[in-house]
Amino acid sequence: RKEVEQDPGPFNVPEGATVAFNCTYSNSASQSFFWYRQDCRKEPKLLMSVYSSGNEDGRFTAQLNRASQYISLLIRDSKLSDSATYLCVVNGGTGGFKTIFGAGTRLFVKA
Amino acid sequence: DADVTQTPRNRITKTGKRIMLECSQTKGHDRMYWYRQDPGLGLRLIYYSFDVKDINKGEISDGYSVSRQAQAKFSLSLESAIPNQTALYFCATSDLWDPSGDEQFFGPGTRLTVL
Numbered sequence: 201r202k203e204v205e206q207d208p209g210p211f212n213v214p215e216g217a218t219v220a221f222n223c224t225y226s227n228s229a230s231q232s233f234f235w236y237r238q239d240c241r242k243e244p245k246l247l248m249s250v251y252s253s254g255n256e257d258g259r260f261t262a263q264l265n266r267a268s269q270y271i272s273l274l275i276r277d278s279k280l281s282d283s284a285t286y287l288c289v290v291n292g293g294t295g296g297f298k299t300i301f302g303a304g305t306r307l308f309v310k311a
Numbered sequence: 312d313a314d315v316t317q318t319p320r321n322r323i324t325k326t327g328k329r330i331m332l333e334c335s336q337t338k339g340h341d342r343m344y345w346y347r348q349d350p351g352l353g354l355r356l357i358y359y360s361f362d363v364k365d366i367n368k369g370e371i372s373d374g375y376s377v378s379r380q381a382q383a384k385f386s387l388s389l390e391s392a393i394p395n396q397t398a399l400y401f402c403a404t405s406d407l408w409d410p411s412g413d414e415q416f417f418g419p420g421t422r423l424t425v426l
Contacts, residue, residue, distance in 0.1 A: 241420075244354070244415075301353040304353060
């Protein structure tokens with residue numbers, strides 16, 4: 201089992217749709233969680249951190265469920281510019297430094 | 312100017328050749344990382360360095376070596392390149408004192424092809 205798992209997609213949605221991505225992680229000692237966005241052939245960039253209380257940034261909402269060991273990302277009112285790959289990232293745990301990237305979920309938003 | 316730069320951006324080489332990928336940063340961060348990205352596998356950590364005198368192996372260090380020449384510079388070497396090292400390589404940095412828990416800042420990547 202991978203340490204961080206994401207549905208690879210692709211998710212094909214029309215503009216204006218709401219889309220949700222989930223990510224599960226296996227290490228219960230993980231300490232911090234992020235969503236990164238990666239455009240085709242570009243570097244990943246931080247989209248948002250994920251906090252236990254949940255957090256929102258405009259059209260984006262991230263949530264963490266420690267009991268079930270998953271994080272989620274909700275995108276409301278999708279824009280064409282949201283088309284990208286979304287990477288789930290999990291930090292921390294036992295055994296020293298550990299940052300694990302999920303393989304990513306591909307999103308296509310269509311006009 | 313970009314905060315994290317990588318050279319070269321693209322490289323095609325032959326099996327058995329020695330290759331060096333370079334990374335420089337102007338963010339003043341102590342922590343630097345090298346990752347490779349392959350389709351369907353996500354980013355995997357090769358080496359990381361928390362300061363100039365600290366070098367650590369990551370998940371997939373075999374066949375690679377690194378050098379931390381200064382706080383701002385972290386180089387990745389492939390001593391004898393092989394075709395399965397064909398990948399997109401990213402350098403990243405992070406701030407030890409980042410209160411958000413270690414956001415990483417990536418360079419633009421180096422696309423390496425080993426024939």
